Amino acid sequence: MQSENRGEKVMTIEDRIMKLLKEKNVDEAEIFIEREKKKRVFFEKNELKTLNQDEYTGIGLRVFLKKKQGFAHTNDLSRIEELVEEAVNLARNSQEDPYVGLPDPEEVEMVEDLYHEDVEKTTLEDTLRLGKNLVEIPRKVDSRISIDSAEVVVSSREKKILNTKGLSLTERKSTVRYFVMGMAVEGEKVSSFDYRVGGDVKIEGIEDKIKESAESFAKDILKTLGARTCESFKGSVLLSPDAFAMIFAMPISSLINAESVQERRSPWAGKLGEKVASDVLTFIDEPRKPSSIFSTSFDREGVPTRRTVIIENGVLKTYIYNTYTARKENRKSTGHASGWYRSMPSISVISPSFVSTLPLKKIFEKIDKGIYVRRFSGNANPVSGVFSGTVKGGRFIEKGEKTFPLIGTMISGSIFESLKRISAVSEEKEITSFGELPYVLVEDVSVVSK
Numbered sequence: 001m002q003s004e005n006r007g008e009k010v011m012t013i014e015d016r017i018m019k020l021l022k023e024k025n026v027d028e029a030e031i032f033i034e035r036e037k038k039k040r041v042f043f044e045k046n047e048l049k050t051l052n053q054d055e056y057t058g059i060g061l062r063v064f065l066k067k068k069q070g071f072a073h074t075n076d077l078s079r080i081e082e083l084v085e086e087a088v089n090l091a092r093n094s095q096e097d098p099y100v101g102l103p104d105p106e107e108v109e110m111v112e113d114l115y116h117e118d119v120e121k122t123t124l125e126d127t128l129r130l131g132k133n134l135v136e137i138p139r140k141v142d143s144r145i146s147i148d149s150a151e152v153v154v155s156s157r158e159k160k161i162l163n164t165k166g167l168s169l170t171e172r173k174s175t176v177r178y179f180v181m182g183m184a185v186e187g188e189k190v191s192s193f194d195y196r197v198g199g200d201v202k203i204e205g206i207e208d209k210i211k212e213s214a215e216s217f218a219k220d221i222l223k224t225l226g227a228r229t230c231e232s233f234k235g236s237v238l239l240s241p242d243a244f245a246m247i248f249a250m251p252i253s254s255l256i257n258a259e260s261v262q263e264r265r266s267p268w269a270g271k272l273g274e275k276v277a278s279d280v281l282t283f284i285d286e287p288r289k290p291s292s293i294f295s296t297s298f299d300r301e302g303v304p305t306r307r308t309v310i311i312e313n314g315v316l317k318t319y320i321y322n323t324y325t326a327r328k329e330n331r332k333s334t335g336h337a338s339g340w341y342r343s344m345p346s347i348s349v350i351s352p353s354f355v356s357t358l359p360l361k362k363i364f365e366k367i368d369k370g371i372y373v374r375r376f377s378g379n380a381n382p383v384s385g386v387f388s389g390t391v392k393g394g395r396f397i398e399k400g401e402k403t404f405p406l407i408g409t410m411i412s413g414s415i416f417e418s419l420k421r422i423s424a425v426s427e428e429k430e431i432t433s434f435g436e437l438p439y440v441l442v443e444d445v446s447v448v449s450k
Contacts, residue, residue, distance in 0.1 A: 013077065014162050017061065020084040021164070024063075026091070028102050030163040032060040032300070034341040036155060039124050041131035043150040046139075048131075053124055058341035059083060062102075065091045069100040071344045099327040105167040108304040110297045112290040116202040119174035120156040126203075127154050133210050134180045138218035144225075145218050147182040148193065152210075154203075161302040169302050175199055175293050176206050180214060184221045191224040192393045192405075194374065198431050199293045220374070220393065227407035229449040230396050236370030236423075237411055237445040238363065238397065241430040241437035243376040246389075249434055251382035251415050252283065253349040256310055256318070258325035265383060267416065268316060276316045277419040280357050283311040285320070287335070287350035294351035294435055300337040301345050308334055310349075314420070322347050352435040356427040363424045363441050365400045371447055372397055373411065380415060388412035408450035418442050 011019070014031050021029045035057045042050040060073040061083055070091030074083045134150040155177070160170045181195035196213040200206050239247065260266040268276060277283075287305040289295050298304050301323050309317050321329075322337035322345050337345035358366075371394050378389010394406035426439035 016080050017084060024088050026063045026065055028064040028164050030062040030102055032341050033160040034058045035158045037120060039127040039154040041127050041152050043131060043135050043147060046135060046147045051128055060341035061087045063087045063091045064101060067096045067098055067100055068094045070094060073342050099324055102163050102165055103301050103303050103323045103333055105165055106304055108169055108298050111288050111295045114201055114295060115172040116174045118203045119154060119176060122154045122203055127152055130210060134178060134214055137211055137214035141215055141218035142222055144184045144186050145182060145221060146185055150180040152178045167302045169298055171297050174201055176203055178210055180217055184225055186225055189225050191221050194221050194393050197433060201291055201293055224393050224405040227405035229408045230406060232448045234444055234446050236367045237442050238372045239440045240374050241432050241439060243373040244437055244440045245432045245434040246376045247380045247387050249352055249437060251380050254382040256320050257347045258319045258321040259347055261319050262325060262328055271316050274316055275314050277311055277314040278422040279314050280425060281311055281314050281422050282355035284309050284353045285349050285351060286353040292351060296350060299335045300339045303333045303335045305335040305350060320347055354425050354438050356438055357425045360426045360428045360439055363426055367397045367400055370397045372402055385415045387415055410448045412446050
């Protein structure tokens with residue numbers, strides 16, 4: 001790209017930053033640039049609340065001086081000099097740490113089918129139409145449905161990482177995500193709140209997905225009208241993907257975090273190779289699946305992502321690392337550095353996947369007496385291992401069939417003991433805020449009804 005006036009090369013943002021860093025004589029530096037174009041529609045109490053579009057460019061800068069690290073960020077492109085000055089000053093005034101620094105560049109194979117141009121070309125009017133479907137379809141199913149909130153976000157993002165070790169990576173990703181939450185009201189009867197989330201990397205077919213989600217959302221809510229209590233017992237509990245995320249998947253992600261392990265905050269510290277769950281539980285991070293809204297080719301530090309078996313047939317196989325925690329153990333990062341331009345790299349699971357054992361229909365057939373938990377409202381503490389909370393949108397199960405809806409029902413237990421009592425993992429999976437997860441059957445759970 002040439003200047004019309006002087007024929008000089010126009011400097012990119014990253015070129016300008018690198019030039020300024022060279023003048024500061026830093027040892028190492030990393031530039032993380034994030035760009036996003038977004039269209040959003042939001043409904044509240046059945047009415048349109050927000051319809052807008054925006055775009056931004058954000059820059060995160062890490063610099064290293066003699067094993068001292070400094071970090072600064074900005075979304076104001078006129079503040080590039082201040083950004084560099086702030087990061088360098090913070091590095092100069094920080095304490096030395098022998099483990100800070102950048103990873104060595106590795107070859108990265110890009111994940112296929114993560115970007116679709118038609119998403120970026122989607123108009124605000126198209127976005128509004130999708131949002132209206134989320135609100136109107138449930139009410140067409142039944143006028144007793146009331147939408148508390150609904151949202152559609154159409155986004156095209158680009159992340160770029162460059163560093164002084166020669167790394168230069170760019171990935172573009174498109175997503176269409178939606179969310180709807182509401183309840184049913186029939187006279188004095190009020191159902192439990194419920195919600196659905198979903199998404200795709202392309203616009204094609206998203207209307208059908210929204211229609212399917214909106215209809216199932218409405219039908220499930222209606223089934224929770226007229227809820228009543230059941231007797232207290234200890235037995236089978238079938239968790240929806242959302243409930244499984246809250247009680248098990250999210251705590252597991254904390255337990256395997258290398259930072260938690262190294263600081264001895266994780267009860268799974270020192271348990272590699274040991275049995276931590278039932279034989280039927282195999283947990284794999286799958287960040288390289290084509291066409292997935294959860295996939296990515298490289299992590300926050302530019303380390304290539306990879307398929308990582310974390311728990312296999314109940315045995316803990318590995319923890320997950322970024323570069324900093326990996327260096328503490330003289331090993332390589334597993335490609336799990338997370339974060340965006342406003343934050344330094346942390347650690348997280350990218351795209352959790354659990355190997356299935358049975359179709360959902362067969363799982364129901366296994367249950368003589370139990371409950372189904374659609375949502376879990378409570379706490380699941382990965383340190384103490386205690387989970388306890390209220391069942392929302394629950395149903396009593398008898399002889400393999402869902403029967404009456406539940407109210408005033410709680411479940412509680414130990415995460416660590418209950419992981420060893422998982423008896424089935426469904427083939428069917430649903431998108432949750434944490435990933436695409438299965439239904440999971442757990443035995444010997446305490447069910448308390450008021």
